[in-house]
Amino acid sequence: xxxxxxxxxxxxxxxxxxxxxxxxxxxxxxxxxxxxxxxxxxxxxxxxxxxxxxxxxxxxxxxxxxxxxxxxxxxxxxxxxxxxxxxxxxxxxxxxxxxxxxxxxxxxxxxxxxxxxxxx
Amino acid sequence: xxxxxxxxxxxxxxxxxxxxxxxxxxxxxxxxxxxxxxxxxxxxxxxxxxxxxxxxxxxxxxxxxxxxxxxxxxxxxxxxxxxxxxxxxxxxxxxxxxxxxxxxxxxxxxxxxxxxxxxxxxxxxxxxxxxxxxxxxxxxxxxxxxxxxxxxxxxxxxxxxxxxxxxxxxxxxxxxxxxxxxxxxxxxxxxxxxxxxxxxxxxxxxxxxxxxxxxxxxxxxxxxxxxxxxxxxxxxxxxxxxxxxxxxxxxxxxxxxxxxxxxxxxxxxxx
Numbered sequence: 001x002x003x004x005x006x007x008x009x010x011x012x013x014x015x016x017x018x019x020x021x022x023x024x025x026x027x028x029x030x031x032x033x034x035x036x037x038x039x040x041x042x043x044x045x046x047x048x049x050x051x052x053x054x055x056x057x058x059x060x061x062x063x064x065x066x067x068x069x070x071x072x073x074x075x076x077x078x079x080x081x082x083x084x085x086x087x088x089x090x091x092x093x094x095x096x097x098x099x100x101x102x103x104x105x106x107x108x109x110x111x112x113x114x115x116x117x118x119x120x
Numbered sequence: 121x122x123x124x125x126x127x128x129x130x131x132x133x134x135x136x137x138x139x140x141x142x143x144x145x146x147x148x149x150x151x152x153x154x155x156x157x158x159x160x161x162x163x164x165x166x167x168x169x170x171x172x173x174x175x176x177x178x179x180x181x182x183x184x185x186x187x188x189x190x191x192x193x194x195x196x197x198x199x200x201x202x203x204x205x206x207x208x209x210x211x212x213x214x215x216x217x218x219x220x221x222x223x224x225x226x227x228x229x230x231x232x233x234x235x236x237x238x239x240x241x242x243x244x245x246x247x248x249x250x251x252x253x254x255x256x257x258x259x260x261x262x263x264x265x266x267x268x269x270x271x272x273x274x275x276x277x278x279x280x281x282x283x284x285x286x287x288x289x290x291x292x293x294x295x296x297x298x299x300x301x302x303x304x305x306x307x308x309x310x311x312x313x314x315x316x317x318x319x320x321x322x323x324x325x326x327x328x329x330x331x332x333x334x335x336x337x338x339x340x341x342x343x344x345x346x347x348x349x350x351x352x353x354x355x356x357x358x359x360x361x362x363x364x365x366x367x368x369x370x371x372x373x374x375x376x377x378x379x380x381x382x383x384x385x386x387x388x389x390x391x
Contacts, residue, residue, distance in 0.1 A: 018180070105179045108183045
């Protein structure tokens, strides 16, 4: 089984696209649409990589990192995904411990390359 | 007080009351317009975010297909996917432009200033636009600037302004034309950098020089216009330049090309 990836994203359309992508690339894929669901799934099985949307229906995606940290279940690598590229949100992601901040839609070649390099 | 005086005083009182009513009404109209404007901005922001998400999914799916992850494609299928991707990216650029406008219009933009080389940034933007220009056999030259001191500004925002002006120059210049960028120092002590983006394109009539910097304004706004866009590019450029305490303007005549200028302070403002 490949590395486990947890996709945290409230749009089923994006989740579907990522499922196809990461399953094909050999990852073990899991997904959550809310902060609560992400904390639950992330605690149940610790992910190697978490792809994190920042705006979720029940709160800020970065809160998930704190909750998983407290449960000793923080993924090895967290990549934040945002719809707008501004310095302030970039800084808050890096401060929260994200390995990188990516602007959606992330070109798939770049996304796969970044994840592989962070996992290496 | 004579009868005539009383009549005059009464008339005056009536006038004052009526002026007060007009003023109140005007204030109510201003408040209502302001609140409608805020609603419009909020609507644009929401709709743009909502448009962006399914579009991101379309682009990702198309890339998965293009890269053969679901099986090899033949040339025609690859070309067709290429069409979906280029259309998708064009739409994405327009949505992002609306989002940038919303953020400038609602003062949500904060400048992150650093020292950087303006000519180097221009060269980067030239490289980014090379393919687009080459398709129309246009040349983009930087005429000078090697001796320019570094500038203190928000690099990403200045890049946005340059990208916008150079993008417009490419759009509105016919095949085989020329685009150039040059620098000079202006102000009493040369404390401002002035950037010129010029082209040999179709030019802009004098009565449109102000209009083009207004949001949603396009010189040709008809549905059959040859160049489509949001009509926000120059409005955003103006806002970003003004945030830096600079100015932006155009010198142009119809049929004689255009020269866009903007100024930016070279040094941090003295407090």
